[in-house]
Amino acid sequence: MVMRVVFVVVSLFTLVMAFMVVSHPTLFSSALYLVATFLGVAGLYVLLEADFLAVVQVMIYVGAVSILIIFAIMLSRGMMGKRTSSHNRQAKWVALASLLLAILLLYFITVLMRWPAVQAGPVPAGAIQMLGQDLVGRYVVPFEVASVLLLVALVGAIVLAREREI
Amino acid sequence: MNLLDPQTIAPWFIKVVGSLGLSAFWTQLIWDVIGSVSLVLFAIVSILFIVWLERKFAARVQDRLGPNRVGPYGLLQTIADTIKLLTKEDITPATADRVSYNIAPILAVFSVFMVMVVIPFAKGVSGADLNVGVLYITAVSSLGIMAALMAGWSSDNKYALIGGFRVVAQLLSYEVPMVMAMVSVVLVSGSMSLQKIVGAQAGGRWFFWVMPAVFLLYLTTALAENERTPFDLLEADSEIVAGYHIEYGGIKFAWFFLTFFLNTLFLASFAATFFLGGWRGPFAEQVPILGFVYYFLKTTLVIFFMMWVRATWPRLRIDQMMSFAWKVLVPTSLVLVMITAIILKLGLSPFWETGLLLISNLAVILVVLGFLGRALRLGIERPKRRVVA
Numbered sequence: 339m340v341m342r343v344v345f346v347v348v349s350l351f352t353l354v355m356a357f358m359v360v361s362h363p364t365l366f367s368s369a370l371y372l373v374a375t376f377l378g379v380a381g382l383y384v385l386l387e388a389d390f391l392a393v394v395q396v397m398i399y400v401g402a403v404s405i406l407i408i409f410a411i412m413l414s415r416g417m418m419g420k421r422t423s424s425h426n427r428q429a430k431w432v433a434l435a436s437l438l439l440a441i442l443l444l445y446f447i448t449v450l451m452r453w454p455a456v457q458a459g460p461v462p463a464g465a466i467q468m469l470g471q472d473l474v475g476r477y478v479v480p481f482e483v484a485s486v487l488l489l490v491a492l493v494g495a496i497v498l499a500r501e502r503e504i
Numbered sequence: 505m506n507l508l509d510p511q512t513i514a515p516w517f518i519k520v521v522g523s524l525g526l527s528a529f530w531t532q533l534i535w536d537v538i539g540s541v542s543l544v545l546f547a548i549v550s551i552l553f554i555v556w557l558e559r560k561f562a563a564r565v566q567d568r569l570g571p572n573r574v575g576p577y578g579l580l581q582t583i584a585d586t587i588k589l590l591t592k593e594d595i596t597p598a599t600a601d602r603v604s605y606n607i608a609p610i611l612a613v614f615s616v617f618m619v620m621v622v623i624p625f626a627k628g629v630s631g632a633d634l635n636v637g638v639l640y641i642t643a644v645s646s647l648g649i650m651a652a653l654m655a656g657w658s659s660d661n662k663y664a665l666i667g668g669f670r671v672v673a674q675l676l677s678y679e680v681p682m683v684m685a686m687v688s689v690v691l692v693s694g695s696m697s698l699q700k701i702v703g704a705q706a707g708g709r710w711f712f713w714v715m716p717a718v719f720l721l722y723l724t725t726a727l728a729e730n731e732r733t734p735f736d737l738l739e740a741d742s743e744i745v746a747g748y749h750i751e752y753g754g755i756k757f758a759w760f761f762l763t764f765f766l767n768t769l770f771l772a773s774f775a776a777t778f779f780l781g782g783w784r785g786p787f788a789e790q791v792p793i794l795g796f797v798y799y800f801l802k803t804t805l806v807i808f809f810m811m812w813v814r815a816t817w818p819r820l821r822i823d824q825m826m827s828f829a830w831k832v833l834v835p836t837s838l839v840l841v842m843i844t845a846i847i848l849k850l851g852l853s854p855f856w857e858t859g860l861l862l863i864s865n866l867a868v869i870l871v872v873l874g875f876l877g878r879a880l881r882l883g884i885e886r887p888k889r890r891v892v893a
Contacts, residue, residue, distance in 0.1 A: 366657060370604060373650060393636050393643045401646025402676075408653055409672055412665070466635060466696070 352378030365411050373404045390466050543620055551765045552582045558811050565815040592754035604658035609759035612651035616766040618644040623773055624699045626783045626795025637698040638686050649675050652748045659751035667747025670737050677829040682725035684837030688718045688844045689778045702782035710781040714858050717865035719779045726771040733814045776802035836872055
């Protein structure tokens with residue numbers, strides 16, 4: 339009972355904050371609402387007893403991604419205080435398309451997809467060790483490919499942003 | 505209940521309160537609330553003392569007397585200052601963004617108090633022994649960056665904004681080597697739980713003796729993460745007055761002030777936990793209450809070191825600070841993690857493993873110092889600024 343109430347509160351919080359992200363006129367405030375949304379998702383992970391995912395969610399999305407977004411907003415000239423309208427003529431069509439996409443995705447993920455079933459029960463004690471060993475064992479190739487991708491993005495960003503010799 | 509063993513207090517309490525007829529849920533809740541409140545109170549009371557200590561110590565280093573009017577040796581000075589701060593008028597700048605301006609100090613304190621949960625005070629005594637402890641520390645402390653950014657932006661003041669920029673640049677840069685130093689510790693101890701990290705340092709095998717280079721790395725980044733000299737560019741008084749909290753006064757400033765010293769306390773206690781054996785010491789296993797004493801002694805030692813550096817060192821320039829992080833600390837930390845992982849994979853006996861780790865760490869220190877010395881002799885150049893329109 340308590341868990342259900344907590345779940346409803348956390349989900350509502352996440353949804354309201356996510357709505358504020360797209361509807362708030364100031365870009366900086368939108369970014370702050372995005373942080374709140376990420377924290378709400380981390381709360382959902384905690385409710386699922388996925389401690390590791392929750393902590394990683396906070397570390398990567400709140401600690402790195404959002405801060406970089408805010409940094410980008412701060413560095414772009416004239417974006418800080420200005421109230422920009424988040425609506426334009428295309429808003430209606432975009433809303434419709436997003437709704438359709440969301441329904442399709444939900445249908446695909448929940449109905450069509452056959453997820454391998456794991457028996458319900460408490461999370462095993464060594465879950466993190468298992469995760470770590472899988473990352474550098476069974477799934478080592480995707481893991482390394484992701485690292486290489488990040489490295490390429492890093493080098494690319496430096497090449498683009500480097501001051502050119504005149 | 506055995507007073508010498510703090511681990512027995514929780515079961516005793518639950519038994520006593522449970523016999524009053526409360527359900528298990530409420531008993532646990534009451535116990536948790538008591539635990540949290542006493543943790544927070546402990547932190548705040550020790551901050552009062554640390555602030556006094558820092559002022560007195562810095563005064564001695566600089567040949568002054570320091571606070572000496574309120575109470576014996578000026579001990580009550582901090583309390584007087586706190587009362588002054590709390591009774592000041594609460595001002596909000598007219599053009600500030602009210603919501604984030606008021607949330608920022610709360611979020612800052614919140615982020616440091618959250619870290620407190622995982623500190624192992626004695627054998628089996630910590631708020632919660634999370635098995636993702638180390639990761640939790642880094643995740644929660646990144647909320648502090650968020651708070652500083654919010655404060656810098658919402659104050660609508662250019663010095664505050666520049667302070668906010670510097671916070672992100674500095675804290676994110678120094679977080680990388682700090683996390684890498686923690687990774688080395690996690691590799692050697694084989695766990696991310698802080699109690700198990702302390703457990704891995706049994707028998708005087710403190711990680712300070714095993715990995716001195718990692719310890720120095722952690723201490724350097726801790727100085728930077730705590731915004732202390734030589735890395736106190738975030739609030740460099742002569743350049744940007746006070747940085748991101750320039751527009752704050754009264755109780756809201758007090759929150760930021762508290763955050764600064766809480767950070768000192770926690771970074772020092774993590775240094776003690778990761779490298780100086782935490783609560784370990786003679787008879788700490790048999791008489792667990794002694795663990796508190798050892799923990800406090802070691803933490804105070806690290807805090808003293810941080811104060812010593814603050815009282816004697818000048819401030820770095822911003823380009824020196826950034827290049828020190830990315831050109832010296834990050835490569836060093838990566839090399840250290842690789843060396844540690846390779847040595848652990850060799851599967852040697854504990855004696856040879858420890859010896860090899862120590863030798864490689866000393867070698868890394870020598871090589872890095874050699875490179876730094878050469879760079880100093882050649883003269884560090886200011887990077888040529890060429891503005892391309």
